[in-house]
Amino acid sequence: xxxxxxxxxxxxxxxxxVFLKESHLGATQAAGVQRELKAKGFxxxxxLEAIGVLTGSAPAAALEALESVPxxxxxxxxxxxxxxxx
Amino acid sequence: xxxxxxxxSRRTAQPAxxxxxxxxxxxxxxxxxxxxxLPEDCGKxxxxxIKQASGLKTACSAADFTGAAVSMSQAEGAEVLYLDKLNVxxxxxxxxxxxxxxxxxxSDSKILAVEPERIIYxxxxxxxxxxxxxxxxxxxxxxxxxxxxxxxxxxASLEDEDVMAAMLANTAQFTLGLRxxxxxxxxxxxxxxxxxxxxxxxxLNHPDYPGRVVSSQSxxxxxxxxxxxxxxxxxxxxxxxxxxxxxxxxxxxxxxxxEIFAGKVLSNAGSGGDTGILVGINWxxxxxxxxxxxxxxxxxxxxxxxxxxxxxxxxxxxRSNPGKLIIAAAGNDSSRPGQIAPVSRPANCPSIMAVAAVxxxxxxxxxxxxxxxxxxxxxxxxxxxxxxxSSAPDPFPASVQPTGPGRPWPPRHHTISGTSMATPxxxxxxxxxxxxxxxxxxxxALWQLLTGNxxxxxxxxxxxxxxxxxxxx
Numbered sequence: 001x002x003x004x005x006x007x008x009x010x011x012x013x014x015x016x017x018v019f020l021k022e023s024h025l026g027a028t029q030a031a032g033v034q035r036e037l038k039a040k041g042f043x044x045x046x047x048l049e050a051i052g053v054l055t056g057s058a059p060a061a062a063l064e065a066l067e068s069v070p071x072x073x074x075x076x077x078x079x080x081x082x083x084x085x086x
Numbered sequence: 087x088x089x090x091x092x093x094x095s096r097r098t099a100q101p102a103x104x105x106x107x108x109x110x111x112x113x114x115x116x117x118x119x120x121x122x123x124l125p126e127d128c129g130k131x132x133x134x135x136i137k138q139a140s141g142l143k144t145a146c147s148a149a150d151f152t153g154a155a156v157s158m159s160q161a162e163g164a165e166v167l168y169l170d171k172l173n174v175x176x177x178x179x180x181x182x183x184x185x186x187x188x189x190x191x192x193s194d195s196k197i198l199a200v201e202p203e204r205i206i207y208x209x210x211x212x213x214x215x216x217x218x219x220x221x222x223x224x225x226x227x228x229x230x231x232x233x234x235x236x237x238x239x240x241x242a243s244l245e246d247e248d249v250m251a252a253m254l255a256n257t258a259q260f261t262l263g264l265r266x267x268x269x270x271x272x273x274x275x276x277x278x279x280x281x282x283x284x285x286x287x288x289x290l291n292h293p294d295y296p297g298r299v300v301s302s303q304s305x306x307x308x309x310x311x312x313x314x315x316x317x318x319x320x321x322x323x324x325x326x327x328x329x330x331x332x333x334x335x336x337x338x339x340x341x342x343x344x345e346i347f348a349g350k351v352l353s354n355a356g357s358g359g360d361t362g363i364l365v366g367i368n369w370x371x372x373x374x375x376x377x378x379x380x381x382x383x384x385x386x387x388x389x390x391x392x393x394x395x396x397x398x399x400x401x402x403x404x405r406s407n408p409g410k411l412i413i414a415a416a417g418n419d420s421s422r423p424g425q426i427a428p429v430s431r432p433a434n435c436p437s438i439m440a441v442a443a444v445x446x447x448x449x450x451x452x453x454x455x456x457x458x459x460x461x462x463x464x465x466x467x468x469x470x471x472x473x474x475x476s477s478a479p480d481p482f483p484a485s486v487q488p489t490g491p492g493r494p495w496p497p498r499h500h501t502i503s504g505t506s507m508a509t510p511x512x513x514x515x516x517x518x519x520x521x522x523x524x525x526x527x528x529x530x531a532l533w534q535l536l537t538g539n540x541x542x543x544x545x546x547x548x549x550x551x552x553x554x555x556x557x558x559x
Binding site for chain 2: 015017019022045046048049050051052053055063073074076079080082083084085
């Protein structure tokens with residue numbers, strides 16, 4: 001029986017939004033949160049300072065780990081199915 | 087002739103009170119005749135009942151004339167004119183004879199109601215006080231007949247403005263939506279307020295907006311803010327359209343003096359994702375936009391909760407000082423009466439004002455979503471959302487537009503329906519309330535002003551929240 005060889009294909013990353021805790025909105029703390037998120041697989045796209053949200057992407061399997069980062073209040077997979085309502 | 091008197095002459099004396107003992111004094115002018123409402127398929131038996139109850143003898147029926155083309159001179163000669171297709175008889179009787187008819191209406195199933203016939207006048211340009219008085223008079227008759235019959239569940243109650251709005255629809259001066267929300271009577275215009283419409287963009291060269299302050303930004307990769315869908319232009323029109331459109335059409339916008347911020351978070355195809363929407367909200371807040379309407383939604387399942395991200399963002403925004411109000415469409419996934427879908431995301435957040443759509447009869451629009459989920463999944467307020475007239479891109483060649491039902495739209499102005507249309511009415515009116523109470527009025531107070539001053543409808547809060555949004559007068 002032929003064995004499987006080689007690595008399995010990596011999952012494509014999914015869009016992710018991270019809501020920062022009130023306590024971590026300052027520049028230094030926010031930078032710290034971004035570093036820790038990056039270490040866990042998050043690639044930053046935008047830092048939305050006025051609303052305290054980071055948008056970016058990460059492998060689907062990494063989402064749970066992202067939420068454990070201190071300063072990350074909520075982590076959500078992006079939805080792309082919004083439509084006009086007429 | 088039992089009583090010598092001129093037929094069809096005006097009388098100013100009070101006619102006999104209508105049946106079922108209504109006590110409200112009747113205003114207006116009367117012809118001296120009475121309208122009698124009969125049950126359906128009553129035919130000759132009801133006519134006989136009328137003759138017996140009133141003592142009148144001669145009758146004439148529309149059915150006797152070819153094509154129901156009643157000869158009015160012949161009809162004048164009869165004491166009872168029976169309009170068979172309407173189940174109404176016009177009866178020329180004395181007040182004393184009416185008494186007999188009233189008793190019959192109370193006891194006889196072949197006569198449902200009796201009303202004095204009123205004189206109705208055509209309406210000139212606007213509605214002056216005299217016209218209003220005649221309409222109010224007619225309202226009494228309509229209300230009375232309405233109350234006499236069984237009230238169906240879900241029917242809106244009839245009051246002055248209801249009757250006027252329902253009867254008159256769009257006028258030359260105002261859309262039905264502006265009249266139903268009292269925008270047409272308001273002296274406010276959102277002066278000093280910035281409103282950010284997050285949608286498919288805006289036609290920056292639309293002829294109705296010369297000299298208007300517009301800030302715009304696209305958050306859709308590869309697409310300019312110029313609206314090639316039409317939806318964004320239409321919503322901006324409803325929220326912020328001009329007081330006197332130079333194109334000569336009726337007014338269709340609420341806060342005509344507010345500053346327009348057009349953020350493109352939906353593509354020209356009309357779709358978008360969290361990334362673009364959140365960036366748009368961030369832009370709006372950074373630019374001090376106090377009101378942020380979003381006529382967009384993603385469907386939600388029964389049992390599904392709101393997005394923690396949107397709720398956190400909206401709550402923080404709403405409660406900051408002075409705060410911003412985020413408003414979103416409740417969604418159009420329903421097919422009433424059989425199927426009511428849950429309020430869409432992100433409107434289903436407790437801290438986002440969810441807007442349902444009502445029609446010109448103040449009924450719930452058949453597509454409008456309702457509260458099926460707890461914890462924010464409710465409707466907060468309603469706005470006009472059926473057959474709403476507003477701006478469309480101009481020019482608007484078919485080749486640039488998306489395809490699908492209702493397409494292509496005509497250029498310059500268009501009439502469409504959706505909770506998308508109701509939402510910008512709430513936003514424009516919110517800007518008017520901010521002007522009326524002060525630009526630093528906190529967003530939480532603004533929420534209370536909108537819901538507290540909404541017009542109560544005879545509909546469940548599941549469907550319309552606090553009711554139909556009303557502008558400050």
